[in-house]
Amino acid sequence: MTGEAALLGLLDTVIDRAADILERIGDEVNVLSTEAFGQGDEDADGRDFKDVLRRLGKEGDLISKARESLVSMGRLLAFLGQTSEGRSRKSRTHLETLSHDIASLSDHATFLANKVNFLLEATLGLINVQPNNIIKIFSVAAVVVMPPTPIARIHGMNFPPLPEPAPPQRLSPRAVTHGGPSLCPYLFFRATGWLLCSVATN
Numbered sequence: 001m002t003g004e005a006a007l008l009g010l011l012d013t014v015i016d017r018a019a020d021i022l023e024r025i026g027d028e029v030n031v032l033s034t035e036a037f038g039q040g041d042e043d044a045d046g047r048d049f050k051d052v053l054r055r056l057g058k059e060g061d062l063i064s065k066a067r068e069s070l071v072s073m074g075r076l077l078a079f080l081g082q083t084s085e086g087r088s089r090k091s092r093t094h095l096e097t098l099s100h101d102i103a104s105l106s107d108h109a110t111f112l113a114n115k116v117n118f119l120l121e122a123t124l125g126l127i128n129v130q131p132n133n134i135i136k137i138f139s140v141a142a143v144v145v146m147p148p149t150p151i152a153r154i155h156g157m158n159f160p161p162l163p164e165p166a167p168p169q170r171l172s173p174r175a176v177t178h179g180g181p182s183l184c185p186y187l188f189f190r191a192t193g194w195l196l197c198s199v200a201t202n
Contacts, residue, residue, distance in 0.1 A: 004087065007080075008094050014073065015101050021066055022108055025059050029115055032056055036123050049127050056123065060116045067109045074102045 036052050077099045 004091060008091065008098070011073065011077070011098055012094075014069075015098060015105065018066055018069060018073075018105055019101075021062070022105060022112065025063060025066075025112055026108075028055070028059055029112060029119065032059070033115075033119055036119055036126065049123055052123050053120070056116055056120050060113065060120075063109055063113050063116065067106065067113070070102055070106045070109060074099070074106070077102060 032052055032055055036049070077095060081095055081099065
């Protein structure tokens with residue numbers, strides 16, 4: 001085996017290894033995409049966004065290293081292509097094939113890098129949405145609890161007995177007076193679907 005054939009064989013092996021690494025990264029990025037967006041998973045609270053961010057960062061770093069290797073090999077193949085005089089037709093064809101492989105892998109690495117960046121931004125957006133949904137739940141709870149508060153304070157004051165509605169079906173007048181105002185906003189939020197959306201997103 002000549003030195004030229006050994007060099008081309010080594011370059012072929014390195015390019016195949018780079019292709020395998022990028023393929024594995026692509027599979028991992030697809031898994032992370034499913035975990036981030038919760039496809040097929042109704043429980044949003046079960047998603048660990050911090051773990052997704054860490055793994056995305058790891059894959060992004062690996063893509064950067066793969067792209068650096070591809071750039072170096074591309075420069076080497078360009079140099080060998082410029083000094084291809086006196087080589088056999090088979091060697092020149094092999095060099096052209098390797099150059100095309102490098103270009104294809106570089107495009108694929110760029111695509112994966114863009115996808116990782118998109119997933120990073122989307123995951124950060126989902127992390128920012130979670131506190132807003134929690135605040136929405138607390139807002140609903142505050143509105144439901146707010147009406148009975150002034151009524152309870154009025155009943156707790158030293159005033160003569162206040163007129164109250166007649167108790168329906170064994171319910172005390174005080175229970176109707178306190179529970180009615182709380183039930184109205186709850187039924188309103190439930191009818192509009194806003195309460196259900198808040199609970200589902202959390």
